[in-house]
Amino acid sequence: MIGPLSARAIGHGHRIGRRAADEMERLEVADPEGWVHLRLHVEWPDEVAHAMLRLGSGVEVLEPREVREQVVATAQRILDRYGEAAVREETAAVAVER
Secondary structure, eight states, X not given: OEEEEEEEESTTSTTTHHHHOSEEEEEOOOOTTOOEEEEEEESOTTTHHHHHHTTXXXXXXXXXXXXXXXXXXXXXXXXXXXXXXXXXXXXXXXHHHO
16 A cells, blocks of 8 residues: 555545545645645555546646656656657648648
8 A cells, every 4th residue: 555645636536536545535735726635545556647647637646756757657658659649640641642
């Protein structure tokens, strides 16, 4: 078990749900952007980054740093993959026009 995992979420944090965290605690943090801060306790450390990514832009992992870095690295690999696909599609479109 790792923990605690600190995150902030848009709304009331209900999007995180029981599948991502075994225990969730709302923290009283004044956030200028209106995010809700949460402390999560998870039993599956190898899956927590992917669980947070499933929630999209509605959640941000704040700590531990290792989990945040896993989320960032995975998101970057996704961007790289889709960015390469966009370049291939653009190149193919230009080739067809000629």
